[in-house]
Amino acid sequence: MAGEPQRAVLVLTRAYDPTADAVLRILAERQVPVVRADPGADLHDGAVLTARYRAGGRLGTLRTGSRTLDLDRVRAVWYRRPSDWAAPPGVHGQDAEFARTQARWGIGGILAKLPGAHYVNHPWRIRAAEHKPAQLDTALAAGFTVPDTIITTDPEEARRFCAEQPGGAVYKPLWNSSYRGRDGRPLQVWVAEVTAAEVTDAVAACPHLFQARLAKAFDVRLTAVGTRLFAVRIDSPDLDWRRRQDLLTYTPIEVPTPVRRSTARYLRHFRLVYGAFDFAVDTDGRWHFLECNSNGQWAFFPPPTTDAIATAIADQLQKGHPA
Template sequence: MAGDRPAVLVLTSANDVTADVVLRILAGRGVPVVRTDPGVDLHRGAALTTRYETDGQRGTLTTASRSLDLSCVRSVWYRRPSAYEAPEGMERQDAEFARSQAYWGVGGILAALPGAQYVNHPWRVREAEHKPAQLDTALRSGLAVPATVITTDPDKARAFCAARPGGAVYKPLWNSPYTGDDGRAAQVWVSEVRPEEITDAVAACPHLFQAKVDKAYDVRLTAVGERLFAVRIDSPDLDWRRRQELVTYTRIGVPDDVAAAVGRYLASFGLVFGALDFAVDHDGCWAFLECNPNGQWAWFPPPITDPIAEALADRLQKGTTP
């Protein structure tokens, strides 16, 4: 039983290769790990039971290969679990009921394990994913933020973009699923936009427009607690994700003022981990663009990926011990 020693509970999908990198390190250190995708596994033989009595909470999570005493969890790594679903074959109304009960019941239990460290807590992740909250928190933390407007007013959008001498860009507020005319999944990239291109369709939903940074390069800064790993990204594109085969990566240092502001930013949201994106201009100013509280990092070359994986393994292994 995994409860013989404090275990690391990893909540993620079966095909999460990023998690695999860290779990191999923990295995090499002899740290007990229980990995599960609760939205899927609980319909495939896994089981969860928790009791609340006068002496506190007691519970057990049983998977196909392990049994975990929920009072003996040192850390919970909330990576990328699947959405909670109903068992196959349920009628619509029953399925909706089962799905919501799983979200509030299973999700609630796994988000309230006493004494466990969360990387990151799922409720903190949800709060920190909202771009308006990110921008406000970044400003209050002392990070430079390009002038930004979020609006449903086409005239205000045109006026904002017209007032940017260096140009303006549009970016979605969320990476919503989108399908192209060919039926294939499509990506909405960050794109430069001119005032005359903005139509009255802006009124359909909030749109985010931002001053274009005259950047020398991009930076992806991965934070694991106080440990910061910054990577310079050189790309011919405005949105470097568009053609990653043309991108080069170089480890760089983090200016002291940026490092201090990042620490304040993470603390404001209660985050242990964050993947922050910056655009660095030709004067060396780091402009905050966004922070993914559950961002990817394992696509970097091994000399960059390995130290991040080790830092995450250290954090999960330590748990809440002083």
């Protein structure tokens, strides 16, 4: 309809997010209306969300300090990095837990059901795709090469697996849980080599993931935005390249056709628009799937790659839901 205002893009992220800023600058240059919000924090700082359900449909609004957004006229939602759900300041104990739970299921439920909106990615799809066992199953079905892997709570099975790997084995956490040392400082659990003799009975306490160590020549981070793929070779002195990122070398690299096909199948299975895939490439040039982060970072690449990914995401948000 002539004169009708453009449908807005809703960006859900924290107040400080340079990665989001890279995309928002492009949308601003294109004069695409954008509302940026961090529901876990903003709704305790003056923002208001309302949804009314009645015969004939639903009406919803999100009011921030500067904008009022009609939730039924959202073109696209970029679920970037919003804060965790939190209780209002001064609320503690069971009351705080109750408030957090109501926010997650209430506000989260409203924002996950915006009619006609194109999600990049939908929060429920992100969560479904975060489980490593589901990733491994899907990667195999999609045709990726996957290193021999075991997830177990049996110490003997873990020792047997590690002893059977001709090139050795590594341990990986199934989730990057918050962990602090005795001094209170946060600790990161990195991918680490492990021998059968080092596996203790503590494996029985929770599931552990062990994987065959590859004769790795280099790593690859492949960022997929719809059908557009951006692959970067990562050369690192460490087994886990994330450990010392100041020592990394990034080089754009072509994606083999079989990997392209498997990437499309993988994204289709989880109904994802975006995915950050990690591969280890062995000395024979084979790409081995390690994991896919459905909400992974990408703005640490050299500017040409970062700019290309930002443009691809802006394109997805601007076009809205596919016809």
